[in-house]
Amino acid sequence: MTLNIKALLQDAAGENYRLHEAHVNPRFSKTLHTIGFDRCYTRSEGQYLWDIQNNRYLDMLAGYGVFNMGRNNPDIQHALIEFLNCDYPSLVQMEAPLLSGLLAEQLKKRMPNQLDYVYFTNSGTEGIETAIKFARCATGRAGIIHARKSFHGLSNGSLSINGDNLFREGFGPLLPGCVEIPFNDLNALEDALASGKIGAFVVEPIQGKGVNIPDDGYLRNAAALCRHHGALFIADEVQTGMGRTGRFLALEHDGDVDPDMVVLSKSLSGGLVPVGAVLLRKWIYEKVFSSMDRSVVHSSTFGQGSLAMVAGLASLAYLDEKNLLENAKHIGAIIGNGLCLLQERFEFIHDIRWRGLMIGIEFAKPGTFSLNCAWQLAHKLNKSLFPQAITIPLLHDHRILTQVAGHHIDVIKLIPPLIINEADAHYFLTSFEQVMVNLHKFPGPLWEVISRIGKSALDQPATVSAGGLGGDNNQHGLQNA
Numbered sequence: 001m002t003l004n005i006k007a008l009l010q011d012a013a014g015e016n017y018r019l020h021e022a023h024v025n026p027r028f029s030k031t032l033h034t035i036g037f038d039r040c041y042t043r044s045e046g047q048y049l050w051d052i053q054n055n056r057y058l059d060m061l062a063g064y065g066v067f068n069m070g071r072n073n074p075d076i077q078h079a080l081i082e083f084l085n086c087d088y089p090s091l092v093q094m095e096a097p098l099l100s101g102l103l104a105e106q107l108k109k110r111m112p113n114q115l116d117y118v119y120f121t122n123s124g125t126e127g128i129e130t131a132i133k134f135a136r137c138a139t140g141r142a143g144i145i146h147a148r149k150s151f152h153g154l155s156n157g158s159l160s161i162n163g164d165n166l167f168r169e170g171f172g173p174l175l176p177g178c179v180e181i182p183f184n185d186l187n188a189l190e191d192a193l194a195s196g197k198i199g200a201f202v203v204e205p206i207q208g209k210g211v212n213i214p215d216d217g218y219l220r221n222a223a224a225l226c227r228h229h230g231a232l233f234i235a236d237e238v239q240t241g242m243g244r245t246g247r248f249l250a251l252e253h254d255g256d257v258d259p260d261m262v263v264l265s266k267s268l269s270g271g272l273v274p275v276g277a278v279l280l281r282k283w284i285y286e287k288v289f290s291s292m293d294r295s296v297v298h299s300s301t302f303g304q305g306s307l308a309m310v311a312g313l314a315s316l317a318y319l320d321e322k323n324l325l326e327n328a329k330h331i332g333a334i335i336g337n338g339l340c341l342l343q344e345r346f347e348f349i350h351d352i353r354w355r356g357l358m359i360g361i362e363f364a365k366p367g368t369f370s371l372n373c374a375w376q377l378a379h380k381l382n383k384s385l386f387p388q389a390i391t392i393p394l395l396h397d398h399r400i401l402t403q404v405a406g407h408h409i410d411v412i413k414l415i416p417p418l419i420i421n422e423a424d425a426h427y428f429l430t431s432f433e434q435v436m437v438n439l440h441k442f443p444g445p446l447w448e449v450i451s452r453i454g455k456s457a458l459d460q461p462a463t464v465s466a467g468g469l470g471g472d473n474n475q476h477g478l479q480n481a
């Protein structure tokens, strides 16, 4: 009997948490339950989600940044359905597939410099694994530099250049030769490169964890320093690429940056099919794939999957046609500037930083005595608790889905679909303002909720700190991406 997916989704609706507790990840389910994020979403469209009770939510998380073109984008869906109806041969393997050639051609056109070939992957972390392997092979050097607080994925190579020990604990030993330096520090980069053992510097143009934006000139000069020392400059644009920051690549904000490799993933397929791409210079390609024997020395069965390629082509077309880079800039400025005005009124708000629709709201210890006590109390209960005092009421009271931007940091990150409109931006701002009003009343009902959650985190440290309050596990706790 064929699967009737509509009937199945209807019959099993609401069973999500029971099934996950029994079969998938009970700890994460429990964490979601503890903070009241245990909703069952049954429909999504554009920038909105609907739960089983048909309540609508504004999605400021976009599946960790995979839905730049909006959830269930009808144009991308249409391309996929049409393609499925073509009975086109996929994964023949012993051929050069047309679709990956077409997508590679389109991607190259959007690069700021000359990158010659495109290696396709199934995820962001696989893109980073590829970049590490290629850098080692091309330069003959094992060393890879990464920045503190970096996030490049959680498979072994990517984890070796993860700038947060919490992710690494228990999984060692990792790749040898990896060197951590502070982000946005050219002197530290130069010192590390001076060893002569470094094959590459892998860096996010804007760090996802904390939404850290480097100084003007940092990326440009870092690329030049790498070149001078014979190392590759690899831009991880997995989250920042595909128009997220108002430019196709976030690198472009820093003028003429000349990367040796660029890694894309997430929104490249509009979130509908796993995909990734590594764009690289010809000489690197030639070192890796140096003979006929080595022409598939690095490859993966699903690497140029047709559905991913079709979704990629449709996503790029949509991005251009709807001028989403411009919209990201425009709506990002409304939200960013609106938040700056709120910062003047609410002393917990410490800093607002953004590029397009990648927005960080940082909180810090306030001067007022009672609020200072509240801050200390929250941090004593759990180092990741405070920012949940914002994400929780945003979800419960205003039906806005947001995330904390990393382990043990007081930053909320907003990465909504790039299609959000002015009404969404204003709704977010008035909702956030309301949350700030309540947060600045201590003692008050919001603080009671926070204290209850903090105490239950203390009661179940493994549960809450691994997957939730403390966990920015990749996608995977309540922050990531």
Ligand SMILES: Cc1ncc(COP(=O)(O)O)c(C=O)c1O
Residues within 6 Å of the ligand: 064, 123, 124, 125, 126, 128, 151, 152, 153, 154, 204, 208, 236, 237, 238, 239, 240, 265, 266, 474, 475, 480, 481
């Ligand atoms: C900058 C960056 N690089 C790499 C990755 C890993 O991508 P994936 O989760 O697809 O493996 C992520 C995921 O959040 C990311 O944000």
